[in-house]
Amino acid sequence: MGCWLRLLLFGGVSLRGGGGASVPLGGSRVLVCRRQLSGADSETLKQRRTQIMSRGLPKQKPIEGVKQVIVVASGKGGVGKSTTAVNLALALAANDSSKAVGLLDVDVYGPSIPKMMNLKGNPELSQSNLMRPLLNYGIACMSMGFLVEETAPVVWRGLMVMSAIEKLLRQVEWGQLDYLVVDMPPGTGDVQLSVSQNIPISGYHLEEPTKFKKSQAANHNQPSGAVIVSTPQDIALMDARKGAEMFRKVHVPVLGLVQNMSVFQCPKCKHRTHIFGADGARRLARTLDLDVLGDIPLHINIRETSDTGQPIVFSQPESDEAKAYLRIAAEVVKRLPPPLKV
Numbered sequence: 001m002g003c004w005l006r007l008l009l010f011g012g013v014s015l016r017g018g019g020g021a022s023v024p025l026g027g028s029r030v031l032v033c034r035r036q037l038s039g040a041d042s043e044t045l046k047q048r049r050t051q052i053m054s055r056g057l058p059k060q061k062p063i064e065g066v067k068q069v070i071v072v073a074s075g076k077g078g079v080g081k082s083t084t085a086v087n088l089a090l091a092l093a094a095n096d097s098s099k100a101v102g103l104l105d106v107d108v109y110g111p112s113i114p115k116m117m118n119l120k121g122n123p124e125l126s127q128s129n130l131m132r133p134l135l136n137y138g139i140a141c142m143s144m145g146f147l148v149e150e151t152a153p154v155v156w157r158g159l160m161v162m163s164a165i166e167k168l169l170r171q172v173e174w175g176q177l178d179y180l181v182v183d184m185p186p187g188t189g190d191v192q193l194s195v196s197q198n199i200p201i202s203g204y205h206l207e208e209p210t211k212f213k214k215s216q217a218a219n220h221n222q223p224s225g226a227v228i229v230s231t232p233q234d235i236a237l238m239d240a241r242k243g244a245e246m247f248r249k250v251h252v253p254v255l256g257l258v259q260n261m262s263v264f265q266c267p268k269c270k271h272r273t274h275i276f277g278a279d280g281a282r283r284l285a286r287t288l289d290l291d292v293l294g295d296i297p298l299h300i301n302i303r304e305t306s307d308t309g310q311p312i313v314f315s316q317p318e319s320d321e322a323k324a325y326l327r328i329a330a331e332v333v334k335r336l337p338p339p340l341k342v
Contacts, residue, residue, distance in 0.1 A: 025144040033050035057311060063169060066102070066180045068336055069224035071195065071252065075239025077186035080260040081229045082112045083306050084296065087322075088227070089139050090313040091329035092179050099178040100132060102140040106168055107185040108161050109154050111145035118309025118318045121173075122146055130173035142172050158190050165194045186239075196250040225255035225336060227293065232259055232280030240281070244288055254290055255335040257281045258328060291335070294328035297321060 063069070070092075072085040085103065093101045105113035114120060117139065121144055123131040133140035144164060148154060156164070174180065185191050221316045226247045230240035244254050259281035264273045275298060296302070299321050305312040313322045 018069065028120060038215075062316055063174065063180065065174045066177045068178065069180050069182060070255075070332060070336070071182045071184060071224065071226040071247075072229060073159070073184040073192065073226055073243050073247070074186050074229045074236075075241070075243035076230070076236050079186075079229055079231050079240075080296070080302075081084075081186065082107070082116060082183050083302060084227075084229045084258055084260060084328075085181055086113065086116045086306070086311050087302075087313045087325040088329055088332070089181040090137060090311055091322075091325040092181070093138055093335070094313060095326060095329050095333070100140075100176060101138070102142075102174050102180045103169060103183065104180055105141070105143035105145065105183045106165055107183060108144045108156070108164050108191065109185065111143045113141055113143045113183060114145035114150075115309060116306050116311060117141050119143075119146070120150075126173045128173070130171050132173050137311070140174060142168060144168065162194050163253070165191060169195070187243075191252075192243075192246060193250065196247070196252055202205050225253040225332075227255050227258060227332060229258045229260055230281055230284070231261045232274065232277040234277065234280060236276070237280050237284050241284055241288065244290065253337075254288075254294040255332055256291040256297065257285050258293050260296045261298040264298040291331070293331040294324055296324050296328075309322045 009117065034178065072081055072088060074081040082105075089101050089103045093099060103113060103117070117136050119134045119141055121134065121137050122143065123134060126132055131142065133142045134146060135141070152290045184195065189214070202248045226244075227273050228244050230248075240257065242309055244257075247254050262274070262281075264275050264276075265271070266273070282292050284290075296319075297320070301319065302321050303317060307313050312319060313325050316322055324332050
């Protein structure tokens with residue numbers, strides 16, 4: 001038992017004297033640890049802590065039929081993460097028509113994929129009692145929004161949310177997918193950790209604080225990576241950095257950053273204004289030794305097409321905005337590890 005744990009369990013506070021001896025307080029004498037942990041002891045303690053923390057976690061296994069998983073996340077809400085996830089999924093399919101693409105919305109409290117993909121209704125059940133995704137624009141979609149009323153709030157505690165995430169991950173019949181794009185909720189909380197712990201998406205192991213290397217021993221990993229979406233604004237970038245660091249801590253490779261709402265161009269005079277700041281994501285990417293996958297402008301067409309359920313990559317594929325998503329999709333594919341054979 002560690003000395004600090006003994007102090008907590010048995011009470012009393014010890015003030016260390018000049019030589020590290022214990023000082024009696026309140027009539028009791030407590031023992032103060034004087035020995036510094038060696039490197040080996042520290043590593044053993046770290047491994048032991050990892051074992052304890054992993055108890056009770058769901059067993060990791062790949063999603064059946066899915067070759068590669070792409071997690072789209074942000075540390076902060078309102079930066080266009082879901083819009084990016086939808087158009088990224090469509091762009092992956094548009095860049096290579098031979099690829100089958102799915103879209104999983106795990107934002108339990110605020111699912112937006114049904115509206116953006118113009119989908120309504122409940123999923124059918126297969127003979128094996130699995131939910132069948134809804135299909136539109138050639139993309140297989142699953143969301144909590146298909147399972148609850150559109151206007152009904154999801155008022156659940158953490159355990160219920162985790163159960164719902166487990167079902168969305170494990171009880172969906174995806175068929176055979178080349179890419180599954182996962183739209184995460186904002187933040188770095190339970191859902192992000194649950195997805196990371198349910199799917200063995202750590203196709204790399206952490207070699208350095210900012211670099212990942214493919215693990216030759218990880219035979220059962222589901223190759224994938226995370227895409228972090230942020231605006232150039234400093235406040236958004238602070239949370240984007242937390243998101244990137246969270247994925248690194250759980251050994252999920254960060255494929256790069258998407259700088260959304262990067263610039264606004266006046267449709268009349270063509271003057272360009274950096275409403276949220278200029279190149280903030282690029283500065284953050286250099287700090288984290290990551291790539292910027294691309295810039296998405298602040299444009300009314302992106303907003304209008306998303307609100308009407310006609311994503312811009314589908315409805316206006318020749319527009320500059322759609323081409324920006326197509327380029328980002330190509331950059332994402334370049335950085336993905338080789339797919340699993342399924």
